[in-house]
Amino acid sequence: MIDDLPLVLGAFWLTIRLTLASALAALVLGTVLAAMRVSPLAVLRGAAAGYVTVLRNTPLTLVIVFCGLGLGLVLDVSFSGSLSVNYLWLSIIGLSAYTAAFVCEAIRAGINTVPVGQAEAARALGLTFGQNLRYIVLPQAFRAVIAPLGSVLIALTKNTTVAAAIGVAEASLTMKTLFERHQEAVVPIFFGFALGFLVLTLPVGLVFGRLARRLAVAR
Template identity: 60%
Template sequence: MHVFSDPNNLDAYLSGFLWILKLTGASAGCALVIGVLLAGMRVSPVPVLRGFGAGWVNIFRNTPLTLVIFFCFFGLYSTLGLTLSDNFILNNFWLGVVGLSTYTAAFVCEAVRSGINTVPTGQAEAARALGLTFAQTLRIVVLPQATRSVIAPFGSILIALCKNSTIVGTIGLIEASNVMKDLLNSNGDAVIPIFLVFAGTFAAILIPTGYFFGWLANRLAVKR
């Protein structure tokens, strides 16, 4: 483990995983908001909204994430001139968040829609009979009940998002996978220890996350 006894290598390792956590947190928040809105569109009585939601899901679920990230950098930034920060590193970070959140939102949407489908239709019909609009019915009656059944899928999506965030390294952000590559290039005699440290760190983060969401899903599950 002499590699990580070097303060520079240790700082790079910690910085790499800090970027991963930042990417995951920011993208998860954005994807949740977009995904819930898309799920509302997919169950909307308005055909145009249903079509837009279905199109978003079908496009992003069937497009490799690498292409989405490349489009954000080479398409939005290099070609269209979209700049999200004057700092090059932060700009790449936010471009990565845009790509990750728009991609992940498609999976959040389908998870939420499956939860909405578990809510008895009588609940929505009763709400509409009381004079609530579609949006009010969804926000006050349906979504609070649907959320309880999608906790476990949300956990799986978050874990996948954390692992997918390493792809942002392809557009220049020095996150964990890029740090690992640099350490491997400069320490060829320590390939296995370096790999084990990085793999172990991901496992240490994601395994407890999976158990937490499993526990939360069981705790909040609707008893039938």
């Protein structure tokens, strides 16, 4: 089994890449959605609310399969001539779109912690809605939701295993391959991969928890 170590390490490296790329895209999209949720324009609020409601109540497996088969095969969306690379990017799209709904709700909760008087004072000074969000509201909102965003990142790390549904060779698909090769060592293989995910997720919770305590906004 020691010969399979490079395969395992490569699978976890792919999991890390999936997580980081999806987390960055989800943070950007989730922030935009949160801004739309508190927008003075009803059409933007409705669009963002509809997006969040649909994605939060749709199984992630369906989202990933739609991205891989619906976008990749039926609609012929392509990012690379390599099938494996193309499915990797399609998985990132699915994970990002799904996770952005949860990021949006976390940030919106943070926005609700900002005193209304501060936003009103900013408007009285002549700041636009966008400037108010950028300079007054969002900086405080992000500091208030560091811990929830950490929980979303941990969930995203574990959710990357769903990418196996369209053949992305991340950790869970590699574990399945090792099960088939070493049927006599199924239990040790499982605990080895479980330990790998623990190594990935536990530090995230500790770091985000510490940041949340250090950067908490005093009320």
